[in-house]
Amino acid sequence: MKKLRRSARLVDMTQHLLAHPHTLIPLTLFSEEYGAAKSSISEDLSIIKEAFETQGVGVLKTVAGAAGGVKFIPRVNMEQATHFMRELIGHLEKPERLLPGGYLYMSDILGNPGTLANIGKLFATAFADKDVEVVMTVETKGIPLAYATAAYLNVPVVIVRRDNKVTEGSVVSINYVSGSSKRIQTMSLARRALAEQSRVLIVDDFMKAGGTIQGMIDLLQEFRATVVGCGVLVETADVSERLVEEYISLAKLQDVDLKGKQIEIELGSYFASEGE
C-alpha cells in the first residue's frame, strides 16, 4: 500500500516538475498534496533527480531554507546536443532546400514539434543561468523557436512585428537596415508588450549580417531592456561585416554552391565555445 503511494507520487511529481521548469516548488506543496512526510518527498526527489540526470532530462536544484524547495532546470548535455544537431544538419544539407538568395528552406523543420522541442531545450540550456525574463523574436519564422525556448525557461514571449500597422495602442517603431539586402525596413512593438528594464533573450531562425537582430537590440533600448543573450539556429559564414557581436549559433552555413547544388553546414559557435 505504502509502495503504491510512492509510485503514484513519483509519476505525479515527475509530470509536475516537467510542466513547471525554472520554478521553485516548495516541498510543502508536494507533502500537502500527497499527505506525505517531507522526508519521504525528499527521498522521492532524489530518485527523480538521479533518473533525470541519467537520462539527460535536466537537473533538480534544491534550495534550502524556509523559502526553499526544488527547481527543475531542463538541460541537454553536450553529447546529446551534438548528436541532435548533427542529425539536423544532415537534413538541412539536402540540396532541395536551397532557396534564392542563399537561404535555406526550413519551414518543415520549424514546423515539427519534436525538433522544435530539442532546439528550444538547447537554447534554454545555453541561457539557463542568464535570468531570462522574456524571449523575443521577430515575425514570422523565429516565432516557433522563441516559444519552444520560452516553454523550457518558463518565461513569456514577445513578438516584434515587421510593420507599423499594429493596433495594440501606443507602439514603438524603428527603421533598420537589413544587413544583407541593404534595404530599409520597419519593426514595431507595442509599448505595453514589454515591461521596462526586462532581461531579454533574442532568438531567431537565421542570421546573415545580423541586421534584423541589431534592429531588435536597438528597439530594446527604447524599452531600457537588457539583452542577456542572442541565439540563432543557423548563421551564415560568408559575411564580410557582422553587425552583431555577441550571439550563439547552433549551426553555421559554410558554403552554398547554387550551381552544384551543394550545401555545407557545420556545428555553430555554441559547440565551439563549450567544447573548449
Added chain:
Amino acid sequence: MKKLRRSARLVDMTQHLLAHPHTLIPLTLFSEEYGAAKSSISEDLSIIKEAFETQGVGVLKTVAGAAGGVKFIPRVNMEQATHFMRELIGHLEKPERLLPGGYLYMSDILGNPGTLANIGKLFATAFADKDVEVVMTVETKGIPLAYATAAYLNVPVVIVRRDNKVTEGSVVSINYVSGSSKRIQTMSLARRALAEQSRVLIVDDFMKAGGTIQGMIDLLQEFRATVVGCGVLVETADVSERLVEEYISLAKLQDVDLKGKQIEIELGSYFASEGE
C-alpha cells in the same frame, strides 16, 4: 534494489510518455531499455495510467497484439477546462484590453507558455479523435496557439503567410475577403509545405465573420486537403453572417461597450456542445 529500479523506471517512463503524446510506443522499447520483463513494464504502466487519470493529465491507451504498445493521449476533463477558461475570461474582460475595431489585446496571454499549454491541451482534447495530421494557422497571432496544440497532438504545424512574397519555391496564393472589414486580402502557402490530401486542423486566435478561416479552407482545397476541424480561442457573438459553419470556440465575446469600457465574455461553443 529491485524497488529502486522500479522507481527510476516510473520516472523515466513518465517523462518519455509525456514527451511523445499520440505516439504508439511498443512495450519492448521499455523492456529493452530497462532490462525488465514485459509483465513488470505492464505493471508500471498501470500505475502511470492511474496517476495520469487521477490528476487529469490524460489517458494511456493500450493497443494489443504484435504491433501493439501504449499510447499517451493528453486530455483535459470538462471540470478542468471550465475552471481554466473562466479564469482566462476573467483576465480577458479587463477594460484596458479593448482595441479599436472591437478587438481585444491578447498578446500577453498568447505570449505566456503556461496559458498556451492549457489552451493547446484543450484543443488537442477537443480534436483528439479526428486523426489530425497537420495543424494550420495564418500568421501572426494564431501561431503560438497552433504550436501549443500541435505539441499535444504530436503533428507538424503549417503557417499560411499573409503576403505572396514567400521565397519558398512554388506558392499557392488566394485572395479572400475579410468578413468584417470587407477588404480583399491575400494569403499564400508554399506548395511543398503541405502534402496533398492531408487531414488538417485549423486553429486561430480570433474570429469575427470568419473570412480568414474561410480563406484557409479555400486555400486547403488547392491542396486537396480535408479540414477535420476548426478551433478558435475567441469568437465574437455580434456577427450578422458567419462565413464558417463548423468550428468550436473556447470563449465568446458577447458584448463590447467601447464608451462604457465594458467587455462581456462567455464560455464558447465547445462547452455548450460537450455539456449536453
